[in-house]
Amino acid sequence: MTDHTTGRATGATAGPASDPTAGPAARPHLARGGLARRWRALRPLTTPLGIALKYTSLLIAVACALIPLATVFMAAFKSREEFATSDPLAPPADWFNLENFVVAFTRGGMLQGFANTTIILAVSLVGTILVGTMTAYAVDRFDFRGRRLVMSAFLLATLVPAVTTQVATFQVVNGLGLFNTRWAAIVLFMGTDIVSIYIFLQFMRSIPRSLDEAAMLDGANRLTIYARIVVPLLRPAIATVVIIKGIAIYNEYYIPFLYMPSRDLGVVSTSLFRFMGPFGAQWEIISAGAVLVIIPTLIAFLLLQRQIYSGLTSGATK
Amino acid sequence: MTSLTESRPARRAGGRGGGAWHVRVRGGSAGRPDGARRSRSGRGPGHGLPVTPWLFLVVPLGLLVLFTYVPVANMVWYGFTSWDGLDPVKEPVGLDNYARIFTDPRMFEVFFVSLYYLAGAAVQLVLALYFATILSFTTWFRNVFKGVIFFPYLINGVAIGLVFLFFLRPGGTLDAMLGLLGVAEPPQWLGDPSLVNVSLAATSVWRYLGLNFVLFLGAIQSIPGELYEAADLDGATSWQKFRYVIAPAIRPIIGLTTILAISGSLSVFEIPWIMTGGANGSTTFVIQTVQQAFQFNKFGLASAMAVVLLLVVLLVTWIQRRLFPDERVDLT
Numbered sequence: 001m002t003d004h005t006t007g008r009a010t011g012a013t014a015g016p017a018s019d020p021t022a023g024p025a026a027r028p029h030l031a032r033g034g035l036a037r038r039w040r041a042l043r044p045l046t047t048p049l050g051i052a053l054k055y056t057s058l059l060i061a062v063a064c065a066l067i068p069l070a071t072v073f074m075a076a077f078k079s080r081e082e083f084a085t086s087d088p089l090a091p092p093a094d095w096f097n098l099e100n101f102v103v104a105f106t107r108g109g110m111l112q113g114f115a116n117t118t119i120i121l122a123v124s125l126v127g128t129i130l131v132g133t134m135t136a137y138a139v140d141r142f143d144f145r146g147r148r149l150v151m152s153a154f155l156l157a158t159l160v161p162a163v164t165t166q167v168a169t170f171q172v173v174n175g176l177g178l179f180n181t182r183w184a185a186i187v188l189f190m191g192t193d194i195v196s197i198y199i200f201l202q203f204m205r206s207i208p209r210s211l212d213e214a215a216m217l218d219g220a221n222r223l224t225i226y227a228r229i230v231v232p233l234l235r236p237a238i239a240t241v242v243i244i245k246g247i248a249i250y251n252e253y254y255i256p257f258l259y260m261p262s263r264d265l266g267v268v269s270t271s272l273f274r275f276m277g278p279f280g281a282q283w284e285i286i287s288a289g290a291v292l293v294i295i296p297t298l299i300a301f302l303l304l305q306r307q308i309y310s311g312l313t314s315g316a317t318k
Numbered sequence: 319m320t321s322l323t324e325s326r327p328a329r330r331a332g333g334r335g336g337g338a339w340h341v342r343v344r345g346g347s348a349g350r351p352d353g354a355r356r357s358r359s360g361r362g363p364g365h366g367l368p369v370t371p372w373l374f375l376v377v378p379l380g381l382l383v384l385f386t387y388v389p390v391a392n393m394v395w396y397g398f399t400s401w402d403g404l405d406p407v408k409e410p411v412g413l414d415n416y417a418r419i420f421t422d423p424r425m426f427e428v429f430f431v432s433l434y435y436l437a438g439a440a441v442q443l444v445l446a447l448y449f450a451t452i453l454s455f456t457t458w459f460r461n462v463f464k465g466v467i468f469f470p471y472l473i474n475g476v477a478i479g480l481v482f483l484f485f486l487r488p489g490g491t492l493d494a495m496l497g498l499l500g501v502a503e504p505p506q507w508l509g510d511p512s513l514v515n516v517s518l519a520a521t522s523v524w525r526y527l528g529l530n531f532v533l534f535l536g537a538i539q540s541i542p543g544e545l546y547e548a549a550d551l552d553g554a555t556s557w558q559k560f561r562y563v564i565a566p567a568i569r570p571i572i573g574l575t576t577i578l579a580i581s582g583s584l585s586v587f588e589i590p591w592i593m594t595g596g597a598n599g600s601t602t603f604v605i606q607t608v609q610q611a612f613q614f615n616k617f618g619l620a621s622a623m624a625v626v627l628l629l630v631v632l633l634v635t636w637i638q639r640r641l642f643p644d645e646r647v648d649l650t
Contacts, residue, residue: 165393172389
């Protein structure tokens with residue numbers, strides 16, 4: 001067993017088709033079923049050395065991902081003097097020292113940031129869902145002149161990265177009198193989100209037409225069908241959009257930074273960004289602010305892992 | 319019913335049965351399937367049918383035109399003027415702005431900064447592919463590893479910027495760790511102009527690795543197990559299995575992420591803006607555009623820069639569609 005395992009491992013590293021023993025050696029394993037099949041596909045990883053390399057690389061990846069976050073987390077609990085004297089890698093003396101969080105919430109304006117983000121998040125999500133479901137319903141369930149044109153108008157828009165057009169979008173938002181209001185962020189979040197429209201459109205195609213046709217035969221009009229049949233059936237797609245879009249809005253910095261410079265309109269991102277001025281050298285308070293922003297994301301991730309993974313896949317590859 | 323060219327109303331009629339169909343059609347206009355209605359009334363305004371889809375589309379299309387097409391059109395126009403963003407008169411200057419972007423060294427040197435992020439993106443794709451491949455096989459704590467590698471992608475960009483300012487600052491976490499290894503005088507990770515872009519690109523890799531990794535992992539796991547079995551029967555080596563089973567199956571997603579990485583490295587904004595504000599030669603093309611427009615009020619020049627970026631992104635997307643016609647790119 002060990003012998004031919006090593007043999008195959010060497011064969012694999014030496015290059016394709018260089019191992020004459022691979023073919024016959026593989027056959028006896030077939031009876032072992034799915035697990036063995038999976039294992040064999042990457043044979044070098046099943047040798048002791050391969051396993052060691054695999055887990056070492058994974059542990060390095062975990063360390064790289066977690067150390068920057070862990071040290072900030074620890075710093076958030078340190079008092080000012082403690083932070084100045086202690087090593088960044090040392091844990092805080094008192095894990096229940098919440099003073100920095102209080103300062104971040106009150107003087108740092110994080111409370112206001114969370115309030116503004118919540119308002120913008122709720123209104124934009126409702127708007128995005130309405131816009132997306134209405135578009136998907138109209139485009140998929142009606143035959144009308146210009147349908148193709150509408151489709152390509154949305155399709156073409158996916159090619160325009162929002163970051164490039166902000167210079168000119170700014171003039172439009174300003175012209176509408178929305179500059180420095182929450183509505184600037186809200187209309188931009190709901191008006192420029194073509195990915196959501198595609199998620200709805202794709203899901204819409206999987207809903208049998210016979211359902212809305214049956215309702216139509218029972219005398220329901222188009223609006224009733226949309227509200228009573230289409231939207232409830234789109235619930236899984238709505239859940240996906242709420243999760244993906246919700247995270248994106250919570251994390252958005254560019255739009256609030258550009259359109260809502262007023263202090264009272266700070267969202268989570270812009271409020272945290274402003275920490276760099278007044279708390280410039282107070283890393284323990286900046287750390288507390290960053291931890292406050294990361295914790296809701298962490299909770300959402302732990303609760304919704306599966307939906308986040310599948311939502312991202314459907315959002316990225318339409 | 320003669321004008322029905324689509325298969326849809328036909329299917330509909332067949333599905334419901336002829337009797338119910340006729341009864342309902344007589345019942346009133348609200349109950350009529352659109353195919354039947356159109357065949358009688360054409361586009362008559364009185365029956366409301368051709369208007370209905372537009373009632374659903376008026377708001378979405380309005381937003382689309384207002385916040386995508388109007389800005390793009392205006393941007394092209396501003397790009398040929400010397401507008402300062404306030405003046406009611408927009409003075410046309412021809413191609414001056416474009417000439418400046420490609421001749422003034424201070425303007426086009428920002429393109430070189432993109433190369434650091436492009437190199438970072440290459441490293442990121444290789445790492446993501448590696449971790450996706452090894453985690454697609456039986457692994458202890460598989461979901462924990464998956465979650466930890468992915469989670470940074472979800473974190474707020476400003477928080478990431480601050481976390482890494484803390485990590486990279488003089489006397490910060492990285493220096494403390496290097497100190498444990500005996501490095502007494504670590505370099506200025508963000509203060510040294512020759513290092514700053516490397517540090518920032520590395521931060522970007524940390525941020526975006528998780529997304530690529532999860533996309534690759536999903537693609538690898540959707541490969542049917544029979545393919546591995548068939549490869550075994552043919553006596554394939556591990557490398558051959560990667561080369562001829564895994565690689566072709568994830569080729570479209572690799573193409574997609576490669577293009578996303580290229581256009582992404584051209585439009586880098588958040589990480590350098592938050593961490594250095596563009597200091598020490600870390601200004602990217604988008605930071606430059608934002609500064610020209612909103613700090614120096616050169617909307618004409620900034621618009622021309624945005625047009626250049628848009629054209630480059632469109633070109634990259636076009637190439638991608640030629641190479642991988644079955645996959646679409648999401649650039650929003």
